[in-house]
Amino acid sequence: MKRIAQLFAFVILTLSGMASPLAAQSNMPPAPYAYTQLDDPELEETARELMYTLRCLQCQSQSIADSDAPVAGDMRHQVRTRLAGGESPEEVRAYLISRYGDYISYEPEISATTWPLFVLPGLLVLIAIAVLVRRVGKARA
Amino acid sequence: MKQLRITLWIIVAIAGSLFALFAYQLSQPKDEFVRSAMVGEQIPEFDLEPAFADRPGLSSADFANGEPALLNLFGSWCIPCRVEAPQLEALERQGATIHAIALRDREEDVARFLSAYGNPFTRIGRDDISEIQFALGASGVPETFVVDGSGRITYQHIGIVAEGDIPVLMEELRKAGSGS
Numbered sequence: 001m002k003r004i005a006q007l008f009a010f011v012i013l014t015l016s017g018m019a020s021p022l023a024a025q026s027n028m029p030p031a032p033y034a035y036t037q038l039d040d041p042e043l044e045e046t047a048r049e050l051m052y053t054l055r056c057l058q059c060q061s062q063s064i065a066d067s068d069a070p071v072a073g074d075m076r077h078q079v080r081t082r083l084a085g086g087e088s089p090e091e092v093r094a095y096l097i098s099r100y101g102d103y104i105s106y107e108p109e110i111s112a113t114t115w116p117l118f119v120l121p122g123l124l125v126l127i128a129i130a131v132l133v134r135r136v137g138k139a140r141a
Numbered sequence: 142m143k144q145l146r147i148t149l150w151i152i153v154a155i156a157g158s159l160f161a162l163f164a165y166q167l168s169q170p171k172d173e174f175v176r177s178a179m180v181g182e183q184i185p186e187f188d189l190e191p192a193f194a195d196r197p198g199l200s201s202a203d204f205a206n207g208e209p210a211l212l213n214l215f216g217s218w219c220i221p222c223r224v225e226a227p228q229l230e231a232l233e234r235q236g237a238t239i240h241a242i243a244l245r246d247r248e249e250d251v252a253r254f255l256s257a258y259g260n261p262f263t264r265i266g267r268d269d270i271s272e273i274q275f276a277l278g279a280s281g282v283p284e285t286f287v288v289d290g291s292g293r294i295t296y297q298h299i300g301i302v303a304e305g306d307i308p309v310l311m312e313e314l315r316k317a318g319s320g321s
Binding site for chain 2: 028031032055057058060070071074075077078096097098099100101103104
């Protein structure tokens with residue numbers, strides 16, 4: 001058991017060593033609202049919620065709230081300033097989708113390509129109920 | 142009994158086709174790029190300050206002068222941008238007008254970058270907070286758009302402009318010039 005733990009630690013250490021440092025990505029300080037919260041705590045909360053559902057352009061498996069990439073900081077600046085400017089979270093999301101397509105948003109949406117994901121589970125439940133009803137009916141008869 | 146057997150085979154077939162689908166999808170190369178949804182759309186409104194002293198700044202109005210042009214996004218801190226610099230110069234020599242936006246950059250760094258790797262750009266605007274990058278739907282640097290004479294984006298090239306991309310971009314420019 002101890003040996004497995006050691007092996008595991010070894011693998012983790014090797015992997016983290018392999019991750020080379022990223023090249024410099026910017027010469028400029030981050031945008032004003034990349035790391036600065038909005039003064040209004042309620043609006044900041046809305047902004048954070050939205051940021052967790054937007055994809056970072058650079059580290060595509062992270063949200064812009066999670067990512068430390070400069071571009072994610074600039075996207076957070078966009079989110080915060082747009083919300084502070086009176087836009088609703090869904091308007092900000094729609095703006096980004098209009099520029100990058102659905103991929104930028106983590107929020108699942110029903111569209112021409114995704115509707116089977118929403119319809120199929122319901123269909124399967126219906127089939128299961130039908131089968132069950134028939135079996136129970138047969139058993140009683 | 143026979144009906145049960147058929148049902149079992151149907152289940153096997155469904156499972157089999159699912160695995161075939163997984164195998165197919167897993168063997169497809171992953172497209173890492175987030176493409177712009179602005180291709181085919183009018184270039185967004187912007188008006189950027191000059192990125193350094195020797196070239197004027199860039200606004201969306203500069204693209205609506207009847208002539209198609211390239212719009213290149215770069216940064217002096219971006220290493221692939223150095224790699225594509227000779228190809229941009231080749232494009233300029235072949236008659237392409239190239240405007241640029243320097244992302245998150247300082248004036249002295251831009252000047253140093255251009256004196257070291259060449260300056261094929263007619264106008265260079267500065268975008269300190271990536272605002273116009275987002276408006277263009279650009280995924281990062283380097284990136285090159287083709288914009289027609291009426292200011293409509295007709296083509297997006299993501300990543301380094303390699304040797305083989307030069308004829309492609311020249312052809313896209315020609316199409317943009319004749320189409321509008």
